[in-house]
Amino acid sequence: MESDGRFAPERIARELDWNLLRTFVVLAESHSITEAAQQLRLKQPSVSAALKKLEDRIGRKLIDRSPGHYQLTDAGRLLYREALDINGSILRLSTLMRELTDEVQGHVKIVMASHVVCPLFDEVLADFHLAHPKATLSIDVRTSAAAIAEVAAKRASFALCLVRDHNPKLEYRRLYREFFGLFCGPRHPLFGRKDLKLSDLAGHSSVSFETDRLHDVLKPVTVMRAQAELGDKVTGLSSHLEEVHRMIVAGVGIGPLPVHVAARDVRDGQLWQVPPYDDLPAIDVHVVWNRHAAKNRAEELLIDGLLEAIAATPIEQRTYR
Known part of the structure; x- marks a missing residue:
């Protein structure tokens, strides 16, 4: 910080335009000035000027920009965390001003x-x-x-x-708490078979969730699919349960669903549960x-x-x- 006090905390708090922080939140969550300008419905020079004004007021470079390069600096990442919290508080100020x-x-x-x-x-x-x-x-x-x-x-x-x-x-x-099982749809060759063993699933294609990975939140489901040797041939992915369900029913592959969610479709003949049947992963x-x-x-x-x-x-x- 410069010794003349231009960047003293009290001065920043007194003179900082909160709209600049809102603009910076959008800049930090974008991949370019152009993208941020589109989201803010402003012209690119206006957004660039706002960033320059904020950097001058803070006294730090916030975004490294060069051809093909757009990245927050250490100061930018710090400001983004704080600005996100401040912006959220401002958005909710109306709750404090409500009439009882x-x-x-x-x-x-x-x-x-x-x-x-x-x-x-x-x-x-x-x-x-x-x-x-x-x-x-x-x-x-x-x-x-x-x-x-x-x-x-x-x-x-x-x-x-x-x-x-x-x-x-x-x-x-x-x-x-819910438990995940594996299911197939009416068009699948394993549909309706009551004599299935876990080994019967080996080699079949599967569908699953985007978070079905060893390092993610559905790790127990990943382990279950791996035990059934379904891990290598994933033919469909979605982050929405409804779309995973759609692909299973359509016969795209065997896939995991919460057992209590799938129960009605099992009764209606739209889904068929396949092994394993015991020790199902809990989520x-x-x-x-x-x-x-x-x-x-x-x-x-x-x-x-x-x-x-x-x-x-x-x-x-x-x-x-």
């Missing part, structure tokens, strides 16, 4: 992994709506990683998703929320109601086999 009324009228934004099937959550949601009919809800389906990112950035009330690593800034509570689905995010009354009531239901329900009753 006798009726709960706030909005709850939930992000969740695809096809979360949990009767306990459905009951909590039904009770919440019955008690607070003027509160509104939105449910956005994302990958688990994207869902957690939305909560961390304070852009969502809470998430229902799979969890690999715990962010110390977030809170986690296990909602339910936990969590509620994830940000304790640092300001919450409106609707958010507080729904999250509290969900946590109370979890605490009052033994995990055995929240385990779907």
Whole structure:
């Protein structure tokens, strides 16, 4: 820092334009100035000027730019982490300015992994709506990683998703446990066979989830597929359960699904479970929320109601086999 105090913390706090931080968040999440300008619906020179102004105010170069090169500097990565948190807080300022009324009228934004099937959550949601009919809800389906990112950035009330690593800034509570089995569709040569052994699956093609990797959240499913010798011939991938289900039914390959989710289609003749039948991999689905995010009354009531239901329900009753 220069000795004349141009970059003193007090001066930055007093003179920094918060819109510059919002612009920088978009720049940091983009691959070029042009891409950021398109997202912000601004002209490229305006975005470049905003970046230059922010770098001058901070006193550090934030993005290394050259032909074919666009990367955050160490200072840029640090500022991005802080700006993301600040931007999320500003977006939620309206929750702090709300007028208190006798009726709960706030909005709850939930992000969740695809096809979360949990009767306990459905009951909590039904009770919440019955008690607070003027509160509104939105449910956005994302990958688990994207869902957690939305909560961390304070852009969502809470998430229902799979969890690999715990962010110390977030809170986690296990909602339910499900077990994954392997299934095939009506067009598959193994469909309907009751005498199958695990060795019968060897060599068949498979479909699965993007997170079905040894280092990712569905590692137990990866191990199960490997034991069935299905690991080498993956003919279809998706991050959405509905699309994995679609490919299995279409005969693209054998694939993993939560057993309780697939149960109805098994009864209806759309799916057939294949080995293994015992010691199936267990996967936990969590509620994830940000304790640092300001919450409106609707958010507080729904999250509290969900946590109370979890605490009052033994995990055995929240385990779907």
